[in-house]
Amino acid sequence: MNGRARVLVTRRVAPEALAMLRERFDVTHWDSSEPIPRDKFLSAIADTDGLLALLTERVDAELLALAPRLKVVANMAVGYDNVDVDAARARGVQVTNTPGVLTETSAEFAFLLILAVARRLKEAMRWVERGRWTTWDPLLLLGPDLDGAMLGLVGYGRIAAAVARRAHAIGMHLAYHSSHAHPDDEERLGMRRMAFDDLLRESDVVSLHVPLTAATRHLVAERELRLMKPTAYLVNTARGGVLDQQALYAALVGGSIAGAALDVTDPEPLPAEHALLQLDNCLVVPHIASASVATRTRMATLAAENIIAVLTGRPALTPVDARPPAP
Numbered sequence: 001m002n003g004r005a006r007v008l009v010t011r012r013v014a015p016e017a018l019a020m021l022r023e024r025f026d027v028t029h030w031d032s033s034e035p036i037p038r039d040k041f042l043s044a045i046a047d048t049d050g051l052l053a054l055l056t057e058r059v060d061a062e063l064l065a066l067a068p069r070l071k072v073v074a075n076m077a078v079g080y081d082n083v084d085v086d087a088a089r090a091r092g093v094q095v096t097n098t099p100g101v102l103t104e105t106s107a108e109f110a111f112l113l114i115l116a117v118a119r120r121l122k123e124a125m126r127w128v129e130r131g132r133w134t135t136w137d138p139l140l141l142l143g144p145d146l147d148g149a150m151l152g153l154v155g156y157g158r159i160a161a162a163v164a165r166r167a168h169a170i171g172m173h174l175a176y177h178s179s180h181a182h183p184d185d186e187e188r189l190g191m192r193r194m195a196f197d198d199l200l201r202e203s204d205v206v207s208l209h210v211p212l213t214a215a216t217r218h219l220v221a222e223r224e225l226r227l228m229k230p231t232a233y234l235v236n237t238a239r240g241g242v243l244d245q246q247a248l249y250a251a252l253v254g255g256s257i258a259g260a261a262l263d264v265t266d267p268e269p270l271p272a273e274h275a276l277l278q279l280d281n282c283l284v285v286p287h288i289a290s291a292s293v294a295t296r297t298r299m300a301t302l303a304a305e306n307i308i309a310v311l312t313g314r315p316a317l318t319p320v321d322a323r324p325p326a327p
């Protein structure tokens with residue numbers, strides 16, 4: 001390679017990560033809080049050796065075909081459904097993600113959504129904002145107790161396990177559905193491994209923690225929502241595509257579940273006029289589960305470390321193809 005390797009960074013990210021890359025490489029930076037337009041992305045990739053991409057970028061066969069020098073795609077996210085890993089592998093391009101560094105922050109937020117949706121936070125805030133708070137009312141905005149309620153975790157990777165610890169601490173009963181057994185956590189948290197349908201039937205709160213793959217797209221749709229208790233809540237901090245949103249809307253309006261909290265939607269962003277946003281029992285936030293200062297910085301620096309490793313001939317720190325996606 002003549003001169004310094006070239007790295008493309010597709011968004012404004014923590015300056016620490018940019019500094020690490022600039023020290024070693026020629027960096028092209030899409031220095032914006034908006035995604036790089038596809039045409040600019042396609043043209044910038046041509047002479048790129050290392051790509052720091054976000055989950056908003058589609059790193060697909062079309063893009064990879066235009067990138068003869070590309071050696072590494074460092075996705076600044078633990079999920080990597082935006083990257084065609086097989087197409088990358090076929091071209092000898094290493095793909096990395098950011099596992100581990102966002103676990104506690106994301107679990108904290110999933111736990112916040114569990115509390116918020118069950119205790120009707122959106123509706124309560126709207127109540128005050130609309131000037132309807134006229135007195136203390138013993139029957140106003142009642143919700144369930146979570147102490148003693150059952151939380152069903154769909155998928156049991158790092159984040160689900162960290163949610164389980166938090167839920168256990170407030171007295172929730174726990175169940176999980178996963179292709180892998182986790183006997184230590186079952187023992188420690190008094191948690192049960194359950195068939196998917198049984199978990200849906202028995203849980204008071206269902207929280208989704210599976211990666212988005214062909215097998216998990218619309219994993220929760222009309223049939224699954226019907227299995228849930230009419231008093232149950234659904235929380236999605238995984239990927240929007242795991243949940244059939246039209247079916248969710250029907251379930252929320254028809255009362256077949258009590259409420260939902262979504263950190264992720266399909267599409268993202270969700271248009272402000274979207275029907276789900278009009279509902280008091282559907283709380284939607286803009287994909288911010290990992291959004292603490294320290295975690296977003298660490299995600300960016302880990303992505304940078306992966307690029308530095310691969311472009312200096314060392315193994316990636318967190319390659320995605322070294323292990324199957326955690327269910």
Ligand code: GLV
Nearest residue numbers: 076077078079290
């Ligand atoms: C965010 O959704 C991530 O996958 O890190």
